[in-house]
Amino acid sequence: MALLETQKLTKRFSGLKAVTDLDLSVNPGQLLGLIGPNGAGKTTTFNLLSGVLMPTSGRVIYKGKDVTGYKPHKLARLGMVRTFQLATVFQDLSVLDNMRVALHYKSGVGFLQTLLQTPGMARKDDSKVYEKAMKLLDMAGLKNFADQKAGSLPGGHQKLMSVAIALAVEPELLLLDEPVRGLDAEEIAVLLHLVNTIRNERGTGVIMVEHNMKVVMDHCDYVVVISFGEKIAEGTPAQIAGDKRVIEAYLGSE
Amino acid sequence: MLIQILVNAISLSLIYVLFSLGLTLIMGIFDICNFAYGEFVMAAGFVTYFVVGKWGLPYIVAPLAAMVLVSLLGIIFEKGIFNPMRNRGGLESALATFGASGVLQTGALILFGGMPKGVPPLMSGQEKIGSIYFSLDRIPVIVGGLLMISLLFLFVQRTKLGLAIRVLQQDQEAGALQGMNISNIRIVVWIVAGCLAAAAGVLLAPIAYVDPFMGSGLLLKGFAVVIMGGLGSIPGALIGGFTLGIVDSFGMTYLGTYSYMFAFGFIMLVLLIRPQGLLGKR
Amino acid sequence: MKLPKWQWFIPILIVIFLFVLPLFMHSPRYLSLFNQLFFNTVLALGVYSVWTIGYINASQPIFFGLGAYTVAILMTRTHWPFWAVFPMAGIIPAIIAALFGFLGLKLKGAYFLFLTIAFCDLLEWMFMSWKSLFGGQVGIFPVPQPKIHLFGYFIDFSRSLVPYYFLALILVVVTCLVYFKLHGSRLGRVWQCVAKNEDILANTGISVFTQKQIVFITSCFFAGLAGAIYAPYMTIVSPTQFNLWQGIWIVLGVLVGGIFSPIGAIIGTVFMAVLTFLLQKSVQFQPLILGMILILTLLFMPTGLFGLPGRIINKIREVSSNKNAKPEIKKTI
Numbered sequence: 001m002a003l004l005e006t007q008k009l010t011k012r013f014s015g016l017k018a019v020t021d022l023d024l025s026v027n028p029g030q031l032l033g034l035i036g037p038n039g040a041g042k043t044t045t046f047n048l049l050s051g052v053l054m055p056t057s058g059r060v061i062y063k064g065k066d067v068t069g070y071k072p073h074k075l076a077r078l079g080m081v082r083t084f085q086l087a088t089v090f091q092d093l094s095v096l097d098n099m100r101v102a103l104h105y106k107s108g109v110g111f112l113q114t115l116l117q118t119p120g121m122a123r124k125d126d127s128k129v130y131e132k133a134m135k136l137l138d139m140a141g142l143k144n145f146a147d148q149k150a151g152s153l154p155g156g157h158q159k160l161m162s163v164a165i166a167l168a169v170e171p172e173l174l175l176l177d178e179p180v181r182g183l184d185a186e187e188i189a190v191l192l193h194l195v196n197t198i199r200n201e202r203g204t205g206v207i208m209v210e211h212n213m214k215v216v217m218d219h220c221d222y223v224v225v226i227s228f229g230e231k232i233a234e235g236t237p238a239q240i241a242g243d244k245r246v247i248e249a250y251l252g253s254e
Numbered sequence: 255m256l257i258q259i260l261v262n263a264i265s266l267s268l269i270y271v272l273f274s275l276g277l278t279l280i281m282g283i284f285d286i287c288n289f290a291y292g293e294f295v296m297a298a299g300f301v302t303y304f305v306v307g308k309w310g311l312p313y314i315v316a317p318l319a320a321m322v323l324v325s326l327l328g329i330i331f332e333k334g335i336f337n338p339m340r341n342r343g344g345l346e347s348a349l350a351t352f353g354a355s356g357v358l359q360t361g362a363l364i365l366f367g368g369m370p371k372g373v374p375p376l377m378s379g380q381e382k383i384g385s386i387y388f389s390l391d392r393i394p395v396i397v398g399g400l401l402m403i404s405l406l407f408l409f410v411q412r413t414k415l416g417l418a419i420r421v422l423q424q425d426q427e428a429g430a431l432q433g434m435n436i437s438n439i440r441i442v443v444w445i446v447a448g449c450l451a452a453a454a455g456v457l458l459a460p461i462a463y464v465d466p467f468m469g470s471g472l473l474l475k476g477f478a479v480v481i482m483g484g485l486g487s488i489p490g491a492l493i494g495g496f497t498l499g500i501v502d503s504f505g506m507t508y509l510g511t512y513s514y515m516f517a518f519g520f521i522m523l524v525l526l527i528r529p530q531g532l533l534g535k536r
Numbered sequence: 537m538k539l540p541k542w543q544w545f546i547p548i549l550i551v552i553f554l555f556v557l558p559l560f561m562h563s564p565r566y567l568s569l570f571n572q573l574f575f576n577t578v579l580a581l582g583v584y585s586v587w588t589i590g591y592i593n594a595s596q597p598i599f600f601g602l603g604a605y606t607v608a609i610l611m612t613r614t615h616w617p618f619w620a621v622f623p624m625a626g627i628i629p630a631i632i633a634a635l636f637g638f639l640g641l642k643l644k645g646a647y648f649l650f651l652t653i654a655f656c657d658l659l660e661w662m663f664m665s666w667k668s669l670f671g672g673q674v675g676i677f678p679v680p681q682p683k684i685h686l687f688g689y690f691i692d693f694s695r696s697l698v699p700y701y702f703l704a705l706i707l708v709v710v711t712c713l714v715y716f717k718l719h720g721s722r723l724g725r726v727w728q729c730v731a732k733n734e735d736i737l738a739n740t741g742i743s744v745f746t747q748k749q750i751v752f753i754t755s756c757f758f759a760g761l762a763g764a765i766y767a768p769y770m771t772i773v774s775p776t777q778f779n780l781w782q783g784i785w786i787v788l789g790v791l792v793g794g795i796f797s798p799i800g801a802i803i804g805t806v807f808m809a810v811l812t813f814l815l816q817k818s819v820q821f822q823p824l825i826l827g828m829i830l831i832l833t834l835l836f837m838p839t840g841l842f843g844l845p846g847r848i849i850n851k852i853r854e855v856s857s858n859k860n861a862k863p864e865i866k867k868t869i
Contacts, residue, residue, distance in 0.1 A: 071738070071743075072735070072738040072739055073738040073739070076741040077741045081740075084736065089733075090728075090729050090732070090733050090736065091733070093728070100722050100725060101725050101737070103740075104725075104726050104742065105742050109722070109723070110723075115714065115718060129722065165736065169739070169740050286646070287646035287650060335835075339834065343590070343732075344644065345590060345644075345645035345649065346834050347646075348649060349649065349830065350830065350834045352649070353827035353830030353834075355827070356823035356827035357827035357828060359823060360821065360823040360824035361824060363820065364820075364824070
């Protein structure tokens, strides 16, 4: 069963067709690349998938369940998490606190517990969260930055952090919005290693919107190309590379 | 009698429309709340009082002087409040404008006293058409209001600056990418909004009393109109302003003390049905 | 804001001092001053709490008033004892806050502020006009005094202000403990993110709207409880006691004290109490002065009084590191 499936997903903005009849699907452990020229509707698609926008028509099916129109936090609780292009981390908090906040929901400690817990209970909860936080930071290679203010980190590190934050909720499907934009070669390697690790170890599916063709071609299992809101091609990277329509779409936009 | 009420309703509506147009521009383009916008109108009202009432200068001086003064006020707000706080989210600058409104109101109170002041209208007396009497004092309001609105339309539709403003209404980032000087355009918008408020104040002065608090009631109504019509929507401000003006004129006699409840309930209702532009965070 | 262990001495000393104060200070004038301070502190803590999630509530005194009216109405019309009515005085404002927040918290902060201002006007009008329930302009008088038995002793609330002093003090201490605990915890950090990074937070599974509701309702709950003590304390509850103006004072207090910590709210409330005293004679100038303080604080002292020492230290560090750099620059030129 596909992890995520969209059926004729469509979004219209008062007459303007942003996304039309989009069908795509992702399997567990699969890395799906979503590419297309600027303005093709990739970000809109992402916003539709992640609950930021309500589709005009069509459905989003996650693990067999119709989740069309579900709000982002509900989707996150079901296991579908996204990252953002800009404003990726909690700027004013330390790196460690970023992770603590990200792990808060999973920690199961709500308002009443926080209010009524004894110092002993609080310490136990804190150390559990601390351990998990450091583990995630370690995976992202950010362990040494734990006490630094997140906003002071270079852009590439912040992107890595945003993936770490997304991982805190133990997602089964990860939606990455231009994850390697602005990263240097070393950071890209770290990020891709991270992504591949969770794919292999946890069977997490990943949908990635990207402009970096090398990354897409080298690492994606499957690629979907959209232009002007419509899917114009799909297949393995090899199949896509030679597809005339794809080349046309990209050349046409330049 | 009915004609008179209608004339009054139209003139009140025009004032509401002018005020709402300015407010919707500020709120739509800048995405900020200006709690002191009513005081812009009040300032114009006092200018009119002094120019026409105390110094006896020709009427035309009032709108010119008021527009200059209020535009300056708007620029002071931009440079003093909104620009320094642009990175801190709209809430703190909105709070600052709330403080500014108190400063302006109390300042006017101290300088000019709280006694409501009358301003002689441009045209007075009564005319008779057929068998119907109506007073002339609203004619300048209607003419002036329509003139102002037409000027605004010409500016927004025909001039380069107007085009720039319309682009900014849609997307501020796109505007910056196209190389527009955002800070200059912001000043222009404040001047436009200032002139609109000034016009509203000059037109309002002769038909109501001028006092330091004349602007605060207007603010609530302006917010209601802008919320109803949509932030940044010029047609919305037009339609909403007219509607509210007519409703207010006819309802004033019957509703009176319930007006709070209606304004508040109305806003809540709109939020339930059509909350565009106010929702979410940015 | 977690205080290092040894700094807990200061608040504990202050609390002990406050508890012991009535032993050697009986003057009703000073006792009532402290009472007012305690009430305002509870309100200010609520305003601070809501400010952390990005909203400013100028209508705290209205919820305070709702609590007061609840007690007044219930105790004059039923025979319920004070301890039964007291929680109601927190719950009813909390319910109203839930209704108001359900719509209001969907808005951006500035529009929520505007809505609370309109809400103030609306409820003031309602207190005045709904005569059958609220008693109109005259209000509700007299409010029956609580009859509380403690360890076999009957506490007489009608003879002196001291029992009210202790009630209010206990409420303030409890409110402080609650807020320090909440805002110093991980949940408090989450709330900080509600204001600035809602989207990222939602993606970690947290329902941001629910959190906003929780914070807002809690703040109004405590405001109502404070009102419950206020009602029998004043023996009269009337519409003029709760208005927007007070709400602005409290907001200003929180801002001036420092919006990033509950301690700031407390400092700010004390500051505003002093300011009230200083400005007694010039009531008509108050909006002008307050407006100026508001604007100047926002522009030049955004971290408030509590944040001032930190800023000064940072400035000194900056200046001294610049001083070291300067000679080198001169050489190259």
